[in-house]
Amino acid sequence: MEYKFTDIEKKWQAIWKERHTYRTENHSEKPKYYVLDMFPYPSGAGLHVGHPLGYIASDIVARYKRLAGFNVLHPMGFDSFGLPAEQYAIQTGQHPEKTTKENIARYIDQMNMIGFSFDWEREVRTSDPSYYKWTQWIFLQIFKSWYNCKTNKAEPIDSLISVFEREGFSTSLEQTKNIEESLKPFSAEQWKDFSEKEKSDVLMHFRLAYLDEAWVNWCPQLGTVLANDEVKDGVSERGGFPVERKRMPQWSMRITSYADRLLHDLDKLDWTESMKEAQRNWIGRSQGTSLIFKIQNSISDVEVFTTRPDTIFGVTFVTLAPEHELVSQITTEEYKSAVDTYVTAAKNRSERERMADVKKITGQFTGAYVIHPFTNEKIPVWIGDYVLAGYGTGAVMAVPAHDSRDYAFAKHFELPIKEVVSGGDISKESYDAKEGKCVNSGFLNGLDVKDAVKKAIEEIEKLGIGKGKVNYRLRDAAFGRQRYWGEPIPIYYKDGIPMPLDESELPLVLPEIEKFLPTETGEPPLARATDWKYKSKYDYEYTTMPGWAGSSWYFLRYMDPKNEKEFVSKDAVNYWKNVDLYLGGAEHATGHLLYVRFWTKFLFDRDLIPMDEPAQKLINQGMIQGRSNFVYRVYVVLHDTPQEDGVVFPEVYISYNYYQTLLSYEKAIGVGNINDDIKSKYIFLQGFIIQKEIEYNALISNLYPNYRGKCTLSIDGITPLRVDVKYVENDILDLDKFREWKHDYNAQFICEDGQYICGSEIEKMSKSKWNVVSPDDICIQYGADTLRLYEMFLGPLEQHKPWNTNGITGVYSFLKRFWRLFFDENGNMRVSNDAASEAELKVVNRTLKKIKDDIDRYSFNTCVSQFMICVNELMELKSNKREVLEPLVIALSPFAPHISEELWEVLGNKESVTKASFPAINEKYLTDTDFAYPVQINGKVRFNFTASVQLSPAEVEKEILSSDEAKKWLEGKTPKKVIVVPKRIVNIVV
RNA sequence: GCCCAUGUGGCGAAAUUGGUAAACGUUGCGGUCUCAGAAGCCGUUGGAGUUAUAUCCUUGAGAGUUCGAGUCUCUCCGUGGGCACCA
Numbered sequence A: 001m002e003y004k005f006t007d008i009e010k011k012w013q014a015i016w017k018e019r020h021t022y023r024t025e026n027h028s029e030k031p032k033y034y035v036l037d038m039f040p041y042p043s044g045a046g047l048h049v050g051h052p053l054g055y056i057a058s059d060i061v062a063r064y065k066r067l068a069g070f071n072v073l074h075p076m077g078f079d080s081f082g083l084p085a086e087q088y089a090i091q092t093g094q095h096p097e098k099t100t101k102e103n104i105a106r107y108i109d110q111m112n113m114i115g116f117s118f119d120w121e122r123e124v125r126t127s128d129p130s131y132y133k134w135t136q137w138i139f140l141q142i143f144k145s146w147y148n149c150k151t152n153k154a155e156p157i158d159s160l161i162s163v164f165e166r167e168g169f170s171t172s173l174e175q176t177k178n179i180e181e182s183l184k185p186f187s188a189e190q191w192k193d194f195s196e197k198e199k200s201d202v203l204m205h206f207r208l209a210y211l212d213e214a215w216v217n218w219c220p221q222l223g224t225v226l227a228n229d230e231v232k233d234g235v236s237e238r239g240g241f242p243v244e245r246k247r248m249p250q251w252s253m254r255i256t257s258y259a260d261r262l263l264h265d266l267d268k269l270d271w272t273e274s275m276k277e278a279q280r281n282w283i284g285r286s287q288g289t290s291l292i293f294k295i296q297n298s299i300s301d302v303e304v305f306t307t308r309p310d311t312i313f314g315v316t317f318v319t320l321a322p323e324h325e326l327v328s329q330i331t332t333e334e335y336k337s338a339v340d341t342y343v344t345a346a347k348n349r350s351e352r353e354r355m356a357d358v359k360k361i362t363g364q365f366t367g368a369y370v371i372h373p374f375t376n377e378k379i380p381v382w383i384g385d386y387v388l389a390g391y392g393t394g395a396v397m398a399v400p401a402h403d404s405r406d407y408a409f410a411k412h413f414e415l416p417i418k419e420v421v422s423g424g425d426i427s428k429e430s431y432d433a434k435e436g437k438c439v440n441s442g443f444l445n446g447l448d449v450k451d452a453v454k455k456a457i458e459e460i461e462k463l464g465i466g467k468g469k470v471n472y473r474l475r476d477a478a479f480g481r482q483r484y485w486g487e488p489i490p491i492y493y494k495d496g497i498p499m500p501l502d503e504s505e506l507p508l509v510l511p512e513i514e515k516f517l518p519t520e521t522g523e524p525p526l527a528r529a530t531d532w533k534y535k536s537k538y539d540y541e542y543t544t545m546p547g548w549a550g551s552s553w554y555f556l557r558y559m560d561p562k563n564e565k566e567f568v569s570k571d572a573v574n575y576w577k578n579v580d581l582y583l584g585g586a587e588h589a590t591g592h593l594l595y596v597r598f599w600t601k602f603l604f605d606r607d608l609i610p611m612d613e614p615a616q617k618l619i620n621q622g623m624i625q626g627r628s629n630f631v632y633r634v635y636v637v638l639h640d641t642p643q644e645d646g647v648v649f650p651e652v653y654i655s656y657n658y659y660q661t662l663l664s665y666e667k668a669i670g671v672g673n674i675n676d677d678i679k680s681k682y683i684f685l686q687g688f689i690i691q692k693e694i695e696y697n698a699l700i701s702n703l704y705p706n707y708r709g710k711c712t713l714s715i716d717g718i719t720p721l722r723v724d725v726k727y728v729e730n731d732i733l734d735l736d737k738f739r740e741w742k743h744d745y746n747a748q749f750i751c752e753d754g755q756y757i758c759g760s761e762i763e764k765m766s767k768s769k770w771n772v773v774s775p776d777d778i779c780i781q782y783g784a785d786t787l788r789l790y791e792m793f794l795g796p797l798e799q800h801k802p803w804n805t806n807g808i809t810g811v812y813s814f815l816k817r818f819w820r821l822f823f824d825e826n827g828n829m830r831v832s833n834d835a836a837s838e839a840e841l842k843v844v845n846r847t848l849k850k851i852k853d854d855i856d857r858y859s860f861n862t863c864v865s866q867f868m869i870c871v872n873e874l875m876e877l878k879s880n881k882r883e884v885l886e887p888l889v890i891a892l893s894p895f896a897p898h899i900s901e902e903l904w905e906v907l908g909n910k911e912s913v914t915k916a917s918f919p920a921i922n923e924k925y926l927t928d929t930d931f932a933y934p935v936q937i938n939g940k941v942r943f944n945f946t947a948s949v950q951l952s953p954a955e956v957e958k959e960i961l962s963s964d965e966a967k968k969w970l971e972g973k974t975p976k977k978v979i980v981v982p983k984r985i986v987n988i989v990v
Numbered sequence B: 001g002c003c004c005a006u007g008u009g010g011c012g013a014a015a016u017u018g019g020u021a022a023a024c025g026u027u028g029c030g031g032u033c034u035c036a037g038a039a040g041c042c043g044u045u046g047g048a049g050u051u052a053u054a055u056c057c058u059u060g061a062g063a064g065u066u067c068g069a070g071u072c073u074c075u076c077c078g079u080g081g082g083c084a085c086c087a
Helices: A005-019 A052-067 A083-092 A096-114 A129-143 A157-167 A188-193 A196-204 A255-268 A273-283 A309-314 A326-330 A333-348 A351-356 A404-413 A449-463 A547-551 A570-576 A592-605 A656-669 A678-688 A707-713 A735-742 A775-782 A784-793 A805-820 A838-856 A860-876 A882-892 A897-906 A953-961 A964-970
Strands: A032-037 A071-073 A145-148 A153-156 A209-219 A224-226 A244-253 A285-295 A301-306 A317-320 A364-371 A378-383 A395-398 A466-472 A491-494 A497-500 A538-540 A579-584 A615-620 A624-637 A689-693 A698-701 A703-705 A718-723 A748-750 A759-763 A935-937 A940-944 A977-981 A985-989
Touching: A005 A096, A005 A775, A005 A784, A005 A897, A032 A052, A032 A570, A052 A071, A052 A096, A052 A579, A052 A784, A052 A838, A083 A096, A096 A775, A096 A784, A129 A145, A129 A209, A129 A547, A129 A592, A145 A157, A153 A157, A153 A592, A157 A188, A157 A196, A196 A209, A196 A497, A255 A273, A255 A285, A255 A466, A255 A592, A273 A592, A285 A309, A285 A449, A301 A317, A301 A395, A301 A466, A309 A449, A317 A404, A326 A364, A333 A364, A333 A378, A395 A404, A449 A466, A547 A592, A775 A784, A775 A805, A784 A805, A784 A860, A784 A897, A805 A860, A805 A897, A838 A860, A838 A882, A860 A882, A882 A897
Parallel strands: A032 A071, A032 A579, A317 A378, A579 A615, A703 A748
Antiparallel strands: A145 A153, A209 A224, A209 A244, A285 A301, A285 A364, A285 A466, A317 A395, A364 A378, A491 A497, A491 A538, A624 A698, A624 A703, A624 A718, A624 A759, A689 A698, A935 A940, A940 A985, A977 A985
C-alpha cells in the first residue's frame, strides 16, 4: 500500500466535518487555551503559500494543546469590509457584498484543503449585519463615554454631566486635566442654561468618539480620509495615492486618552521587543515643560512645549507653526503681507511636498516680540513650517545652540546663537547632547543638565508661567471614511446635533445604492441612498467606519459568535478571557494592534470584559516572499524623424545605438548573416522585428536574450518582462508554455546549452508580480501534510524567507518513509505487538521530549528535523513495534494530521487521534548512559562525565584518567591528547 | 539622524543556561536498481593539507572577558524593519 495522500486527506477532511471534530464548547473541566490568527481580508486573488504560514503554526499549537489536555479555542473569520472590494465594485459595478462572499467561499475552500482545525461554527465576518450590529453598539458605548483623568478610566458621559452640573468646568478641573484646554470655562449655572446644541458641543470635547473640525489625511483619489497608520511616506497604503492635509469635520477616536496606559502596559506583554518598540515610537511619549511667554504690547501670550527647560536662557527666538491661531493676531502691519503669503504657501503644500523638502528652510518674521520670563529681553517671534501645528502647542522656544533644527533656522536667517551648555563647539553645529554644565544661564550657572532641568522647572512653576507636562506623538484616530463598504456610523442629526441611535435600532444596515461613488455635490456614497432617514426625518451620518473598527474586537466575538443579545456574554468572556497566543504579521504594529488594545482597555474600563489586554503572547510570522522571474526582450525605440547618426530602413528610423545593439546580438548569438551590405542587415532586422508597439513608440523584437546573455552583453534596449513562475523551474523557462502564454509563437530565445535562464528577484508575493505560488497546487502535487511540514521546515517562523519549492521533496519523502514504517513493500502492515528494545525506546522518548520542548518555544522547523532524524534512526533499527510507533503518530498529528489519523486507524484505534493525549515521556531513556563507558570514535575516546560542582579542565582530566574504566581502557598507555569539556564529555586521544 | 532586529557551508538552516560548530534538508558529485525515466537505496559534499592517517583554519571585521565564545561586552561594517523637522 502506497501513501496516497489525496485519498487520505479527502477522507479525513470529510470525517472531521461530519463529526464536528473541532467544535469547541464554552465549558470544560479542562484549562482553556485561546490561539488566534489575525483574520484575513478576503481578496480576489485567493490565498497564496504565504498566507497559511501563520495558520499552520497556530494549528500546530492548537492541536498540540488539545493533546496536552486543554480546551482550545481556535477560530477563523474574515475582515470583510474594506477598500479593495469597493474599488472593485466601482470598476465593475458588482456589489461588494457579492464579490466578498465569493472570495470568502474560495478562502474557506483553500483553508479546508490544508486541514486546519478551525471551529467553523464560530466563524465571524465583519461585514455581516449580525456582527457589525455589535461594532456599532461598541461605537455607541465609546461615544457615550469620556475619560476621567482622576480615576484614570473611561466612564459614562453622565458622570461628566453631573460634574458639570455640580462644579461647571475650568482648566483646573481634576477629572479633565490635560484633556481639553481650548474649551472656555463655565460655571454650573451656565451649564444649566446652555442650549441642547451648546451642551452637545461641550460634551463633544470629552466624548471618546467625537465629531470635530480636524486636520486630516485626505486622499483625493480614494475620496476618503485616512488614519495616520494608513499613510506611509505621504501616500496611501492602499493604492499608493498622494495624501493631502485638509481641515474638515471628522469623526475621531480619542485614543490619546489611553496613550499612557497603552505605553505602560506594553511592559507586561510577552511580545517581541521590536514590536513593543514600534508601538512605543508611535505613541512617542516625551516628558517636558509647557512654558508661557508674554507677548510684548499685547494681552495674549504664547505657550510653548520644551523638553529642555534647562536651556531657557539660550532662547533667541520663538517659532510658531504657520497654522498657529496667534499668527494673524500678533503680526504687525509691516509684516502682514509677507506673513500672509508665507502662511498661504505653507498651507497649500501637500504633506508629501513638505516631506520632500525637509532640508529646505523656510520661515518669516512676524514683527512681534515676546518677553523672556527671566531676563526680560525682547525675543522675536517667527513662523516656520518646521514647527508642526498638531504637536505640543504648535509653538517652540528656539534654542539654536542646542537644537539642530533651531540651529539651521538661525543660521539661515542670521539669528543670534547663544551657548548655555558647555561641551560643544557651537560655531560648527548645535550641541544637542544632554550633558555638560550650564553657562550664561543666570541661576542655572554651574549646574549639570539633569539638575538644571529640575531647577528650571521649579523656577518656572514658582513664577506660575508653566508646568511639567507630557506630550505624545500619537494623534486621535480618524474614524469616518467617505466610503460605502464599511459599517454605517449609528448617528443621526437632529437640528444639527449628532444623536446616537437607540441600541434597539441596531444594526443600522448599509442601504442599497446604485453607484458606489461620491455624490455630485461631493458627499459620501451613502448620501445616494433613498428612503434612508432616521424616522424618515433626520439625516444619518454618511461616513462609514474604517477597516480597523470591526477588527478591534473580533477576538471577543469568537467566544460567543451567535449571541443576539450581547456582543459577548459575560459567561463566555469570563471563561476564555484574553488570547493566549496571537499570530499575525508585524505590519499591524501601529494599526490593528494598537486599536485592538485601545478598544479592549475601553471595554475593560466600562466593565464589559474582565481583561485589559487582548493578547498576552504575540508572534509575528515572517512574510513568505515570492521569487519573481524575468525574461528579457530587445526593444527598439522608434523616432518620428530620421536621426542624424541613425540608420534608415524603410518604414522605421532607428538610432545608431540600437542598430549597434542588434548587430552585437547578431555577433553574440551567431545567427543571421553579418554583411556590411545594408540590404542584408535589413533582412536581418526584418527577421526579428515583428511588431510595432504604438503605446511605447517602440518596436518589440521577437528576440529574447537570456539572463546570462543579457548580463555579459550589457546592451541598451533590453527590457525585463515578468513571467509567470508557473512556466519556470529553477530559473529555466519552459519555452513552449511561454510562447503559448504570451501568444508569441515567433519568439526567438537565445539559449545556453539549450536552456533559457531567467533572471530572478525576491519580492513580495503578489498577483501583479506573477510570482504567486498557490497552496492548492502544492496540495495537489504533494498533499496538505507535506505543505504543512514544508512551510514549517522552511526556517524560523518569525523570519522573512523566499518561497522555494526545491526542498519540498525532502519533506515529502519523510512522510513516505514514515508510511513505510507501517507497511512493507507488498503493502502489508508490518507493525508488531512485541516489546520494544531499549534502543528503540530511547529514540522515541528523545524525539518526544525534543518535539515537546520545541513546540513550547515555537520552534517548528526544528520539530520537523527531529521527526526526520527519528524516522532515519527507526529505519536503521528496522523498528516495527507498536509501542514505538503509536506515540509517534500522536506526536506527528499536530503537524501532519491527515496521515496521522489514517495510521492511527490502521493501528486499530477507533477513536480519532485528536482525542488522544500527548504521550508521556519516560525520563529513564533520556540520559546519555551510552557514554558512561568509553566509546572509541575516530581514535578518540568519549567519556560521559557529570560533576555536581564546577571543576577546572585540569581537575576533570585528573578525575577521568584516574577512573577505573579509563585505566582499563588505556591499558597503561599515556593519552596523546585529552580534550575536556567540563560537565559533559571528555575526549581522550591515544 | 534616532530606535529595534539581524549577519554561521553552494542554498534553507541547527547548536537549552558560554561547553566536540555546521544536526536535518536541499544542491552537486559518485554508485546501485531499471529496457528507460521517475521514485527508491548506498556513499560523499566548509576550507587548507596528506597516497592515507595526522594536523591546522573557519560563525561579517577587529578587540575584550573566560580554562573555553556562534552565544557575553565594546568598536566598526553590511542587511532588514520602525520612527522622523515630534521641540
